[in-house]
Amino acid sequence: MSISEGDGRAVEGDRHGGRHLDASRDAVLCDAALRLLAQIGYDRLTVDAIATSAGAGKATIYRRWSGKAELVVDALLRHKPHPVAPDTGSLRGDLRELALRASAPTGQPLDSSVMVGLASALPRDPDLRAAFEERLVAPHRRVLAAVFERAVARGEIAPVANLDLVVSLIPALVLYRLLVQTQEVDPTFVESIIEGVILPLVLAGPVSLQSTPTY
Amino acid sequence: MSISEGDGRAVEGDRHGGRHLDASRDAVLCDAALRLLAQIGYDRLTVDAIATSAGAGKATIYRRWSGKAELVVDALLRHKPHPVAPDTGSLRGDLRELALRASAPTGQPLDSSVMVGLASALPRDPDLRAAFEERLVAPHRRVLAAVFERAVARGEIAPVANLDLVVSLIPALVLYRLLVQTQEVDPTFVESIIEGVILPLVLAGPVSLQSTPTY
DNA sequence: CAGTTACGGAACGATCTGGTATCGTAACCC
DNA sequence: GGGTTACGATACCAGATCGTTCCGTAACTG
The missing domain is CATH 1.10.357.10 (Tetracycline Repressor, domain 2)
Known part of the structure; x- marks a missing residue:
């Protein structure tokens, strides 16, 4: 369930010391991105709005993705697809x-x-x-x-x-x-x-x- | 065929003297707007691009419409719908x-x-x-x-x-x-x-x- | 003719957005 | 503890876009 990094995301050098990236922030940011995307559409979607909506700073976004496009793509890829097919018998x-x-x-x-x-x-x-x-x-x-x-x-x-x-x-x-x-x-x-x-x-x-x- | 003004367009005071609005410019601008709209979409459509594409100045646009939204709406309303239904017999x-x-x-x-x-x-x-x-x-x-x-x-x-x-x-x-x-x-x-x-x-x-x- | 207005073109200030940098605080490794 | 890095927040700059204004020229009215 927990996906760390290296999903074709922004360049992430091998850090050894210091505080870790909070994985829970990833999900919150992606959720906010998809929610705003559904509301106002891709073109009017702004990085600031995503950050504010997620209660985060823009730096937290740019530490993970190189821009809006990569964030949205990643958010889609993390998006849980529909459950399995129903089987009611008919x-x-x-x-x-x-x-x-x-x-x-x-x-x-x-x-x-x-x-x-x-x-x-x-x-x-x-x-x-x-x-x-x-x-x-x-x-x-x-x-x-x-x-x-x-x-x-x-x-x-x-x-x-x-x-x-x-x-x-x-x-x-x-x-x-x-x-x-x-x-x-x-x-x-x-x-x-x-x-x-x-x-x-x-x-x-x-x-x-x-x-x-x-x- | 020739539509003058008053189509719910931008405010157009009753002028009496001076050069008239060139009706042929209207069509050229609307065509350019629809062409660019089909190419790059509404959100990325800019007034400058429409003017340049039509070989016109922006002032010529704002003399007719109050902005991009009104121009596109008017362009759609002027757009000739499809011809009548075909009748091949089957x-x-x-x-x-x-x-x-x-x-x-x-x-x-x-x-x-x-x-x-x-x-x-x-x-x-x-x-x-x-x-x-x-x-x-x-x-x-x-x-x-x-x-x-x-x-x-x-x-x-x-x-x-x-x-x-x-x-x-x-x-x-x-x-x-x-x-x-x-x-x-x-x-x-x-x-x-x-x-x-x-x-x-x-x-x-x-x-x-x-x-x-x-x- | 004189006055008025449209035209293409260019410039302008205001606003918005993307992306970077900075700051104080907190979390982590050695 | 010392050093490093993430975090939220804010400020900042570069570029794009909007809508307006001005210019020289052309067209129309009376």
Whole structure:
């Protein structure tokens, strides 16, 4: 659980004497960074605000990271991904369970809010994008894929032809709702995705003749 | 076509003598704003950059708008929405036609790029969000809805139960691909949306559909 | 014609941000 | 204990950006 240093962070020479870096400050600073990131977005995020919000001095930040970009990347990498896939016994139940997670009350640095806050910065920072992909996107997709594959194993549905695309549906529609429509992601909304899109799609078996000729 | 002033723009006292505001400068400035917006995003967009890019002085901008926010909102409102819905005779053809538009070569201030650039700024600026909704989102949704309704009128598909959600699918998946996956929206991708999600969803009856006509 | 205003361009002061340095205190190694 | 380093806090500087102002020139009104 306790991660010391050397995670691709700022240069840290081998010190031998003197007071140690307080590892608990790392977590507090990263939490503050993610919280502010979700609130005001990456571009308006300032190092001063992170330090103040964490009750720390700026020097404490620059002792660990070389700047805002590295701090945010590290905060993403430390971010605990979603728990393992639910296993309620049915595809509908598993998807509902995931829906409840996605619409969690806004207390934690919710993945969706972090996604929105990072949105405009992703295209121009490869490191940021990589950390974003590794800690937010990929875990979501893995969990969703596992849920579908387990439904296939149960014989509940036929193997999903284009799993990558189907797995994109929930996060894409959630992001669209948050970003473009600026509406709440309540259980009712996610329910409508499950019942109106996902389940009809994967339950209705492979569709007509011309749908899949070129694969 | 020629819009003079009074569009909720900056305060413009009734002047009587002297040189007139050059209306052609308005369009040039708005085009430059949208182009830069698509390139670097709203937060990093600067008034100086817009002026320089348009070959104008900053004074020319502040004579028309009170700042960056008002300029971008006005640029969005002047932005010509997509042409009318295509009418190829079949749902698949219409959707393909829309796909070609969405994946247009990156020359113009493409709607998708503007969407990405505006993303992080939308939650905190209601005026920006309203203009965004009115000129980018709503037209897209109207065109898509029209395409589906015409397919229903032709008897090609059954009435779509949750049209609002189905109409969100294409823009949501396109946004997700651009923003989260940072991948290109090429015709192949949009084709996979049409063939793998949209058509199966609206064509598939609960079960067997061997009698699907060949379009 | 004289007066007024827009235009591109440049300069200006004010504000904000990033990153460094400093200070007094506290924690750690030898 | 002596030396070293982290910590929170503050001050400081360099650069970017904003919005304004001024300039010489051009265009329009009366």
